[in-house]
Amino acid sequence: MDTTVIADQKSKDEFENYKKQSKWKDYHWQLKHSIKDINTFEKLTGIKFKNREKDLLEKVTAKFPLSITPYYLSLIDVENYQYDPIFLQSFPRGEEMTKTSCDMADPLDEDKDSPVPNITHRYPDRVLFLVSNTCSMYCRHCTRKRRVGDVDSIPTREEIKVGLEYIKNNSQIRDVLLSGGDPLMLSDDYLDWILSELKKIPHVEVIRIGTRVPAVLPFRITRELVDMLKKHHPIWLNTHFNHPREITKDSREALRKLADAGIPLGNQSVLLARVNDCPRIMKRLVHKLVQNRVRPYYLYQCDLSEGLSHFRTPVGKGMEIIESLIGHTSGFAVPHYVIDAPGGGGKIPIMPNYVISWSTHKVILRNYEGVITTYREPDHYKTIFCDNDCESCNLQLNLNGDSDEYKAIGIEKLLSDYDKTISLVPDENDRMERREE
Ligand SMILES: *Cc1c(COP(=O)(O)O)cnc(C)c1O
DSSP: OOOOOEEEEEHHHHHHHHHGGGGGGGGHHHHHHHOSSHHHHHHHHOOOOHHHHHHHHHHHHHHHHOOOOOOHTSSOOOOGGGGGGHHHHHSSSSSGGGOOTTTTTTTTTTTOSSSSEEEEEEEEEEEEEEESSSSSSTTTTTTTTTTTTSOOOOOOHHHHHHHHHHHHHOTTEEEEESSSSOOOGOOHHHHHHHHHHHHTTOOOOEEOOOOOHHHHHHHGOOHHHHHHHGGGOEEEEEEEOSSGGOHHHHHHHHHHHHTTTTTOOEEEOOTTTTTTTTTHHHHHHHHHHHTTTEEEEEEOOOOOTOOOOGGGGOOOHOOOOHHHBTTOGGGGGOOOEEETTTTTTTEEEEEOOOOOOSSSSEEEETTTTTTEEEOOOOOOOOOOOOSOGGGGSOOOOOOOTTOOOOOOOHHHHHHOOSOOOOOOOOSHHHHHHHOOO
16 A cells, blocks of 8 residues: 555554543443544554545445444554554455456345345254344455445344244254344343343254454453353354454453353454465464464355455465364364355365375375375274164164154265265256256
């Protein structure tokens, strides 16, 4: 970027005074003082943009709004801001206006897979429930960028009830993911109400919360909040740290409170060019996460949402990172690297190949060091042909009266013995159409 830093002592002093305020750790104060325009950003950081550049930035924020908490802003290294991962994730760039041929408004078809407003039902046994349309910080790499700043609103109880009703009426849903926006932008009472309503539904076994609050507004994790959350166990929480610099004393404190409340913590990172596209940075990040009782869960390949092209890396970069982690560090510190399939196919795990070859009685594998090894298959394995009659099977699956017929789908169906399907054929296959004629 073509900018010049002018050390503007007066405004930076103003920011230093901010930080000394007794209210700094009050999350209401943080939200009220969120930075939402370029001028305030310049004033508080002492960074000055040239007029031409500022015009472009204003255009970008008119399309994709800006919002940064004072806390997150305070983590920016003003002297080296152009390469700063905090700056890059929170501050707009002209490139966001670039529309490339692969960009899509809703690449994951979340809107198409939505049976009722605010619900995305993509997988058989779990749903995404968007309970908030607002965030404390607007990530520049947001996959739901199309919606950012639409209306910073919280769905009404009536609107939430429509989603609850859908979950109630679909007994296969055992896992509900609260997302948004950020669900922790709701008041404790409102969230308490949603969680209580979900807990009343007998088939809902677990509830998950997806939130970036521990990274961008750690003061939101209050004693009162965690005391409320732990009433509704099992609650799982996934947060979103992308760079080790985001793990500060304040965010560690937030994570400690959540973990002490017995909430299993996971982390979903996005692979972002110039932010964390480096094996050493990612290794540092996952190590810091597990030290704070957070298990790295997913590493996402950057989605094809509009305005994100400058953040995308080749898939090979993710492979390289995963290659540098598997075997080299603790197994529980390695996230699943996934591509969320454009068109709504869901998350697809990808990883380097470890199986090199195969015969009827040997599997040839390689490990992280490049050692090639042989696993000898058993000489005597009595093949079990499964007829899907679990009631009369000798294996001890305790059905507890729940004898719903088990139906395999997809590749699992091809592997099963009881389903006679031998191939899955795409629609509009010419060869199949000729057969029908
Ligand atoms: C990610 C996602 C889920 C949850 O997937 P898990 O792999 O179980 O974490 C559920 N629904 C939608 C639409 C999702 O995008």
